Amino acid sequence: MKFTKMHGCGNDYVYVNCFVEQVADAPYLSRVVSDRHFGIGSDGLILIKPSEKADFTMDMYNADGSNSQMCGNGIRCVAKYVYDYGLTDKKNITVESGGSVKYLDLNVTDGKVTEVTVNMGTPITKPGLIPVISDKKQVIAEPLLIDGNTYEITCVSMGNPHAVVFVEDTKAVEIEKIGPLFEHNEIFPERTNTEFIHVIDRKTIDMRVWERGSGETLACGTGACASVYACILNGYTEDTVTVRLLGGELKIQYDREKHTIFMTGPAVTVFDGELNVN
Numbered sequence: 001m002k003f004t005k006m007h008g009c010g011n012d013y014v015y016v017n018c019f020v021e022q023v024a025d026a027p028y029l030s031r032v033v034s035d036r037h038f039g040i041g042s043d044g045l046i047l048i049k050p051s052e053k054a055d056f057t058m059d060m061y062n063a064d065g066s067n068s069q070m071c072g073n074g075i076r077c078v079a080k081y082v083y084d085y086g087l088t089d090k091k092n093i094t095v096e097s098g099g100s101v102k103y104l105d106l107n108v109t110d111g112k113v114t115e116v117t118v119n120m121g122t123p124i125t126k127p128g129l130i131p132v133i134s135d136k137k138q139v140i141a142e143p144l145l146i147d148g149n150t151y152e153i154t155c156v157s158m159g160n161p162h163a164v165v166f167v168e169d170t171k172a173v174e175i176e177k178i179g180p181l182f183e184h185n186e187i188f189p190e191r192t193n194t195e196f197i198h199v200i201d202r203k204t205i206d207m208r209v210w211e212r213g214s215g216e217t218l219a220c221g222t223g224a225c226a227s228v229y230a231c232i233l234n235g236y237t238e239d240t241v242t243v244r245l246l247g248g249e250l251k252i253q254y255d256r257e258k259h260t261i262f263m264t265g266p267a268v269t270v271f272d273g274e275l276n277v278n
């Protein structure tokens with residue numbers, strides 16, 4: 001099976017072109033390829049497939065084999081893959097993920113995609129749709145007790161669930177210890193991704209993320225969008241924000257009129273390879 005390792009701001013996945021390859025057991029394959037010692041090493045697996053309602057489908061798996069509805073960094077790399085490997089010559093494409101269709105604009109330099117802007121859709125704050133268990137209309141700066149400390153969480157879905165926590169210093173967060181406690185907390189019936197945010201100024205934030213199913217990653221595109229929307233809900237930032245992640249920067253823009261979030265960031269190919277497992 002041929003594969004391509006790609007990353008967006010250091011959030012790395014193994015990509016398989018399912019127009020030519022067949023994957024029998026994607027959760028198993030994701031666990032195998034993601035292993036950083038015995039596998040290729042990645043935050044998960046992304047399958048590129050045909051779609052009946054868009055140009056392509058992205059089918060995304062975390063490192064633990066769980067399937068997610070959406071991946072912001074992954075979808076930019078899917079755009080780069082389909083253009084650079086000749087599956088399309090269009091610079092505006094649609095990609096289906098988790099049943100919804102996203103619109104992507106490809107920035108091409110010297111025949112290769114370098115940067116992609118994605119219409120990430122409408123941020124969802126209704127607790128039942130995130131899902132988070134709460135009797136409030138929205139979960140904005142609500143207390144949550146984790147390991148004896150009370151954190152204020154703001155919950156947003158970008159197709160997948162996010163809990164955003166504002167902190168004084170992202171480097172001081174003991175993410176390996178508390179990340180899993182957020183992820184598996186009983187108020188999140190489908191687990192959650194958790195973003196730890198320090199607001200630098202009204203246009204810039206620092207972010208670390210504990211991803212559902214993958215642990216700490218160097219970046220999370222949906223997490224960056226959810227975090228900027230959480231900043232806006234809490235009155236911390238303007239509508240266009242640079243998100244500084246461990247692996248790079250993303251530009252996130254909230255369009256108030258359309259009630260939609262746009263994400264712009266890089267997409268990088270690391271190497272191509274061939275696998276014996278399936």
Ligand SMILES: N[C@@H](CCC[C@H](N)C(=O)O)C(=O)O
Pocket residue numbers: 011062067068069070071072073074160161193211212213214217219220221222223
């Ligand atoms: N890294 C991704 C999100 C991947 C899925 C997430 N861990 C989940 O389970 O929802 C991104 O860039 O958005």
